[in-house]
Amino acid sequence: MESPVDLCFTEDGCSNNIVLEKQVFQSKVPESHVQLACSLHYCAFPLNGNELCIWNTTDDPNHQPLHLIGHHHSITALAFGSKVDPLLICSASRDYVIVWNLDECMKKVLQGLMPEGIVIGTLLGMVLYVRFSPDDQTVAVCAGNRIYMLNAKDEAILAELEGHLAPVTAAEFCTWEKNILISVSEDRSFKVWDYCTGLLIYQSAVITAFPLLSLYIDEENKQIITGCADGQLWIFSLISGHQYRCVVHINVKKEREKFYNKIRKSEQLDELQNTSKVYTPNDIREEETVETTFPVLRIEHCDKSAYLSNKGHGFSAVNAQCLWIGSSTSLFIINMANFELEAVLHYRDYSALSIQFAGSCALMKKAVSGRVFCLLTSMFENRIALLEINVAALLRSQQSELLVTGREKGLSAIANYSLLPTSPLCLKKETTKFVKKKGKMSVIKDQPLVFHSKIKSSGYTSSPQMNMFSPKTSAKRNNSSTSKCKRSFKLRNYEEYPLANSPPTKFERQIIVADKPTSVCCIQYSGDGEFLACGLADKTLLAFNSNLTGTPTVYSGHDGAVNSVGWSHDNNWLVSSSEDRTLRIWSVSSAEPALCLGKEMFHKSIRSAQFYYIDTFILLSCGAEFQLLRYYLDTSKDEMKRYRNKSICKSVQKFPMASTVEITSLSAVNEFYSYIVLAAGSNRALEVFDLNAGCSAAVIPDVHSRSVHQICQNKGSAFSTQCYEAYNLFLTTAIGDGIKLWDLRTLRCERRFEGHSSRCHPCGIAVSPCGQFIACGSEDKCAYIYENHSSTYSHKLTGHTESVINVAFSPSSPQLITATLDGKMLLFLP
Secondary structure, X not given: OEOOEEEEEEEOXXXXXXXXXXXXXXOOOOOOOOEOEEOOOEEEEEEOOOEEEXXXXXXXXXXXXXXXXXXXXXXXXXXXXXXXXXXEEEEEOOOEEEEEEHHHHHHHHHOOOOOOOEEEEEOOOOEEEEEEOOOOOEEEEEEOOEEEEEEOOOOOEEEEEEOOOOOEEXXXXXXXXXXXXXXXXXXXXXXXXXXXXXXXXXXXXOOOOOOEEEEEEEOOOOEEEEEEXXXXXXXXXXXXXXXXXXXXXXXXXXHHHHHHHHHHHOOOHHHOOOOOOOOOHHHHHHHHHHOOOOOXXXXXXXXXXXXXXXXXXXXXXXXXXXXXXXXXXEEEEEEOOOOXXXXXXXXXXXXXXXXXXXXXXXXXXXXXXXXXXXXXXXXXXXXXXXXXEEXXXXXXXXXXXXXXXXXXXXXXXXXXXXXOOOOOOOOOHHHHHHHHHHHHHOOOOOOOOOOOOOOOOOOOOOOOOOOOOOOOHHHHOOOHHHHHHHHHHHHHHOOOOOOOOOOOOEEEEEEEOOOOOOOEEEEEEOOOOOEEEEEEOOOOEEEEEXXXXXXXEEEOOOOOOEEEEEEOOOOOEEEEEEOOOOEEEEEOOOOOEEEEEOOOOOOOOEEEEEEEOOOOEEEEEEOOEEEEEEEEOOOOOOOOOOOOOOOEEEEEEEEEOOOOOOEEEEXXXXXXXXXXXXXXXXXXXXXXXXXXXXXXXXXXXOOOXXXXXXXXXOOOOOOOOOOHHHHHEEEEEEOOOOEEEEEOOOOEEEEEEOOOOOOOOOOOEEEOOOOOEEEEEOOOOOEEXXXXXXXXXXXXXXXXXXXXXXXXEOOOOOOEEEEEOOOEEEEEEO
């Protein structure tokens, strides 16, 4: 037995041991590719082939290794029982499957007697995996391509599960579903069994080209995670009704490269000292040339309680559940909320470790004093090593690079400090005077040539009559003052948005927005929740009642598809942009635009336009830059100069986005004062602009695998109240890459949402006013609703006839609108 080696990492003057090699055991025969076992206080491994060695992980020198002898052939699989009293361990070889009671074995050793176990299976073949049931009454033994269900108290085969076409490599019991067992095999599939009756409930198709080696059941999210021989992780949902669908597929190699890129790009990398290794691109390339295989040997729960006890990030990815991923060369901590790496521990980076390439590994589920034990067997030598890993020190050494960026810049969606005099948001005096002068000049009007104060309209100012609807918009908006009074009265009497209600999933109504199938490009509710505006691909803009009843108001004038629409904070104005390179501002009480900015002002199509800073500015994106416009609206008309537009618009400043061809999505909050503008580009990056400082504040590269087509901020509404930190959360989505939830304070992805289909069409997303639910469209003619604490969907809304490309939550009541490619909108209620 070799002496332990201490590997140190120093940070802030304090010594923190990342890895401590507690013990090294030398075996007479190779022990690679053996299922090892770890419990809270014990580790079990085979020694010299047929000898079972149990090591007490406490530092008490009186605790000596316990050696149990009973097998004639080499032990190939070990597993501890689920209960602590009594603590059982099962060992398996070609000849026997034996269950040992550790308390009784220790008593017999103290009495000088030979410990004995209970033989529960004989001559079952080459056993690769064993597992106790949650009540320790049954043992699943994977031998060849069969699974034997054995009684843990005597030699009896309760069931024999057949169906795999290759050796079964792992099997796990489902804790929340009685009598359910899940298995994976080298035949590259998984199967779900009722082990009491021996019936096969579900069998998957071939998942990957490589054998499946490891299996873990995530009880919290009701998922199974399986790892294969080429470093791929596949996660499937076990929630009833999900039909064992694939939630996400993770390439651990690629996630490792992304993790290194984040560290290299961090501004704080050069300030770190005394680290065990600073990674460079050469290191990654060198390791990739050496690693021809990347097997996932073990998947285990990672306990980060000691690390999190000193952190106060609120809702953050570091607070989410994590898993250990053990491979032949490394240990990874992967976050189950965003499916990204939290930390990497390479064996070869610690030269004093006895094992650089592992054949098998096992890890403790729960940390003791912030440390976990890892048991490794060597791939090429007859060694077994017991490592003690300081989880907090490992995470702290690598995550400090990733967590400081947003916090040090003080980014916040809510304006929490005063406006700077140099800010482009600060209204200058000459601008105000300019607007006032214009107002004074318009007071003096030319007198008409007739003696009447008013003349009858010739009809040119009436609303255009569309063949599609033939609406009478003038009759609808005759008494605009009365309408405004009614809306303000309702607003005062609205109840607060219900926070405890279930999401709107019950189909209520469907309407067709056009005579011919036309795509609904964008939809948005007004701030009071009374109206819904939608832009169509047939160049029209419509405004419906929130319950989708009655005749809509038609706003026409664009010469291309309407690609964005936005309401003003006072709900009296609409802004729209189109593929025809024009922007128009409409009065809700009139179908005629109050302001039109044409092609002479914009060199490319306007992808998004909205009111900003509580209706003080217009924010729009055009090409690789976005613009801040100051405007003045005047809808009054001179009878003789009725076509002369008195509204004024002036460009305040243009903000180019770095290294991109085009801004694909733009987002800012208009519901409250905010200095932050989020812009996503065709280069797959997302840039955060602080308009108080008038410059770019941060850049997040490679937000998705493809360019972001929508940014959705958690803006809340006037009818709901959320905690202050929640407004710093925002969503991004891209074709083929799901939805990601980000935190502006850390600039990190906090959670990923997978399950909907978006491979060709950009499907829209929306956040409920309470911040608890996320809705998204999908190409499978359904809409999906996620809860913000789960990565898998909770509700699937059917009934659509085409792909759902847009969704919108009402700000005042729990209702959801979905829009499809063929021009239909559906209303859902709780």
